[in-house]
Amino acid sequence: METALDTYGRLDIVVSNAGVVQFPSFAEYPDDEFERMVDIRLRGTWHAVASGGGGGALAWATTRAATPR
Secondary structure, three states, X not given: OHHHHHXXXXXXXXXXXXXXXXXXXXXXOOHHHHHHHHHHHHHHHHHHHHOOXXXXXXXXXXXXXXXXX
């Protein structure tokens, strides 16, 4: 992103597709894994969008692509 901002001065759009896959039950979800998930999905996306230079943002997260079939 830094290279794009240095080259073009701004970004017209930032696409953030962040995710991490865990499958424990809600009651068994360890605090450290929950914090890791929040860091990746929420904080990572927030920082990517916030540093985009004023353009639009498209953000999503999914675990469906990695769900065992």
